[in-house]
Amino acid sequence: MTTITDWEEIPLFDSEQAEAAFWAENRIDLRLMEAAVAAGSELSESVTITLRMDPRMLSRIKRLARSRYLNYQSMMKQWLSERLEQEMAARSNDNAPGMRYMRG
Numbered sequence: 001m002t003t004i005t006d007w008e009e010i011p012l013f014d015s016e017q018a019e020a021a022f023w024a025e026n027r028i029d030l031r032l033m034e035a036a037v038a039a040g041s042e043l044s045e046s047v048t049i050t051l052r053m054d055p056r057m058l059s060r061i062k063r064l065a066r067s068r069y070l071n072y073q074s075m076m077k078q079w080l081s082e083r084l085e086q087e088m089a090a091r092s093n094d095n096a097p098g099m100r101y102m103r104g
Contacts, residue, residue, distance in 0.1 A: 001025060001026065001027055002025060002026045002027075003026070003027055003028075003029045004026055004027065004028045004029060004032065005029045005031075005032055006032070007032070007036075010022075027069070028069060030069045033069055033070065034071070037070075037071060037074045058072075061075070061076065
C-alpha cells in the first residue's frame with residue numbers, strides 16, 4: 001500500500017470505481033491528515049463543550065476513528081456537521097412553497 005504524503009498526489013477521478021480502486025491501493029499519511037485538521041481549526045473559532053456518553057460508545061468511536069487515521073473528536077465534529085447540513089436541507093425543503101400540502 002502506498003502512503004500519500006502530499007495532497008497533490010491525489011488525482012482527479014473519472015468515476016467512483018476509479019476512486020475506489022485508487023483508495024484500495026493508497027492511504028493518506030497520518031501527519032498529512034493531522035496537518036489538514038489543524039489548519040482547518042485555525043480558520044474558525046471553536047468553543048469547548050462537555051458531552052457525557054457511555055464509555056463503551058466512546059471506545060467504539062475511538063476505534064473507528066483510528067481505523068480511518070482520524071482524531072476521534074474531529075471525526076465526531078465531521079459527523080455533526082454532516083447531520084446538521086442534512087437537517088437544514090430537510091428543513092428548507094419542508095418550507096418550500098406547496099410542500100406542506102404534499103405530505104401523506
